Amino acid sequence: MNFLSKNKFFKENFITMDATPIVSLFNTEKTAGAQQQNESSKSNNETINQVWTKEHFGELNGLGQRKSYLKANLSLDLKPLKTSWASTHNNEGDINGDEEEEDEEESEFKHETQEMSPTPTTPDKEIVSPSHHARRPMNAFLIFCKKHRPIVRQKFPHLENRGVTRILGEWWALLETNEKSCYTNLAKEYKDAFFSANPDFKWYKLPAPPLRTLNTRPINVYKISSPLASPTHPTTNCAEFTPGKLADETQLGNLTSLMQTNCSATKTLDGGNTYSSEVVDSSPFLNNNNNVENNSEKHKQLLITPITDSVITSFPPKPIKKRKFYEFSEGDNNNVAQDIFSVKSQGDNNEDVNHNENSCIDDPPECNLNSFNGNEPENMTQQELMNKVVESMFPDKDVGVDEETRDEAKETRKSGRSCKGRRYAEFMMEGKLLGTKQIKRFTQYKADINNKFDNVLSNKIEHMVYNKTETTTPKLDLNETIKRLAERTNTKLEDISEPPDGLVGNKIIKRKRTESENSDDSILKLQSDFNLHLRIAELPSLSYEAFIQRKKDSKKRKSIRSKSESSLPKTKVLKLPKTESDCLLVGSKKRKNKSNITRLEPVDSYTNDLSSDLFGLATLAEVAANTQKIN
């Protein structure tokens, strides 16, 4: 992963910018000595020029975007300079002051930035951002993920993204080619548009940006290349980086400080958090009109014929990371946890236990809350939760692990960070950090949203029944629906184009734009007529329930096939084709040599059977030899 996509700082601050300025900063790392300083100084000046140019020539769309862009750049690139400037002026400047505030006036900011400018910039210098550092175009799977990740998250609100991704991977694998076609087509279309807009783009034209160690962080890079530093004497401000050293607590952000001061915060989970996890995101990206109908039909169908799965009680070989699962054990705790705990509590009766994941999905309040015996939720980690969810969904991939190993893993992966995370979670559960992502997620599943969806759904079903419009799929204007919902709930709907993502009371918390939604704007709108976000939004969402149903059917077929195969002579089995899932390759697990993969690597049937034959022969030979010895 490149640092742009993973770095929170970039997520927060470089959301609208091209990566070029930062890349130019990082390129300085490759040079050495005085040349390095000169180059990096040049790079910094270019960066400043780019910022200036973009600001003054309106390269960015909105005022807010421009503002955040400029602010982000300057706060990152010029902060050290500001420090230097302030230090040379008897620290009159407020180094850490207003630029940290989110709501400062743009005019003030402009003034501030101009004041901060270290060198006269050349506004007439047109900076064309190199296309080779545009982001790679999304492939079909990623488009699919972007479209359906919220759906999975609705079903499993507290499941980690990794777990969501695994589910999405399974979902994708189960799709037929024609079902994938819309995504593959869009990916191809976007790629074509992307390359036409970025003709010089090379997949590996530039090496991946170096990891942002302390040395490569812009603040330190700037120190290296500070024009105030002597060109003949390398600056001593280079950050020292000790590999393996943990973050210095004294340099952590305000949030950490806040947590430290609030370490005694009491855990006050919302006792009445009875909101269901069965929430449909109001985002137009999530469910299009057809999908609402499809889902309603499938919901009805599933209510009649619940899906049952066999129970898998074991874990994957070894969880990769220990992530404590702290706060989600009560009322609103997602159905997944309840479900999987019930699974756990069922002991070893794998075959006969009715594991109905959809019953929990559809009826979270009715889930068995008394089924936590066996594995207490507060001892569960997100990883375990994720594994359990995936295992309960895909028991075919069950790989046993002994209790000892599991307990050992549990023991060895506790850390002080967990405590900090716990405090953080406690703090968030108290509602003191409104606006954070988690509190948004905690609140977005409350009943008012449920009511919204229920209204939409019931109205739609009522309409369908009344008009008996079974063959046609009338378009449902989601914007209008949202407007009507807003009117019903007395909710102020400020921006219909930006779907509300979270609700606290009657107040809409505007969803924070994701990194991709922000940073990709310049890329996604490659051409005036190609907006990837829009195109993704227009794509039909697939039904999660259909996916579960298909998974169930696939499992049944697999079971039948395996039974029939086992009854056949071995020579016959050798000639039988492998199932499609056996031929599916693994993803990153393969290259990362991970063990708990969702789909195992394909095993050559001939080799496999041959080896088993050889093993059998060897066993027989050994038995024969031992028998001779005994005689």
Added chain:
DNA sequence: GTGAATGAAAA
């Protein structure tokens, strides 16, 4: 092997 998306958790 890398990086596209995603964001919580770990380091």
Added chain:
DNA sequence: TTTTCATTCAC
């Protein structure tokens, strides 16, 4: 504050 993770796909 930064990196990892989980997935598929294109290069």
